[in-house]
Amino acid sequence: AQSVAQPEDQVNVAEGNPLTVKCTYSVSGNPYLFWYVQYPNRGLQFLLKYITGDNLVKGSYGFEAEFNKSQTSFHLKKPSALVSDSALYFCAVASGGYNKLIFGAGTRLAVHP
Amino acid sequence: EAGVAQSPRYKIIEKRQSVAFWCNPISGHATLYWYQQILGQGPKLLIQFQNNGVVDDSQLPKDRFSAERLKGVDSTLKIQPAKLEDSAVYLCASSLIHNEQFFGPGTRLTVL
Numbered sequence: 419a420q421s422v423a424q425p426e427d428q429v430n431v432a433e434g435n436p437l438t439v440k441c442t443y444s445v446s447g448n449p450y451l452f453w454y455v456q457y458p459n460r461g462l463q464f465l466l467k468y469i470t471g472d473n474l475v476k477g478s479y480g481f482e483a484e485f486n487k488s489q490t491s492f493h494l495k496k497p498s499a500l501v502s503d504s505a506l507y508f509c510a511v512a513s514g515g516y517n518k519l520i521f522g523a524g525t526r527l528a529v530h531p
Numbered sequence: 532e533a534g535v536a537q538s539p540r541y542k543i544i545e546k547r548q549s550v551a552f553w554c555n556p557i558s559g560h561a562t563l564y565w566y567q568q569i570l571g572q573g574p575k576l577l578i579q580f581q582n583n584g585v586v587d588d589s590q591l592p593k594d595r596f597s598a599e600r601l602k603g604v605d606s607t608l609k610i611q612p613a614k615l616e617d618s619a620v621y622l623c624a625s626s627l628i629h630n631e632q633f634f635g636p637g638t639r640l641t642v643l
Binding site for chain 1: 535537571572573574575576579586587622624631632633634635636637
């Protein structure tokens, strides 16, 4: 069965510092991996995806993520955090296609001035 | 380009009442999804349509939940009768076939 784990309920980081939001997955077949961000009272916004190719993928708002097959991880990163990055971040996985997404429980990112 | 539209944004009902949510996907998106997001959890897929056909409804509680997409464009999700545990945000998403999903703002349902 497919599953996604986001081991941290909350990540705190100072503005200007690098940030990492962790995600590990379990899936049979080739994983399609996604990161979404959710601001209060808003729907989920697509940030980036990994389907195949280069293990480092770049997305919106300066975010990037690194796919690590041996560790079954897909951590979200940003070199320099902004206060406006504070939001709820979801990792999601699908097996071999764009269809059924399984989401993690989410990680709340708090960036402090 | 307009995004996914959902209405209402908020709904409060008593248990055992019925409720319906509406979704209008991004123009041209053949695939439409309904998710349930309970507070503190990630979204869970309830049903997926491709055009007006159901692709996956394995996690839809069919004794009380129903959904339709009659003309392959907009969709309605209905709950009848509602239970306390149905309190959640109901998210609609759409996508081109074999592409990432775009989400609407959601409908926050409170069942008292």
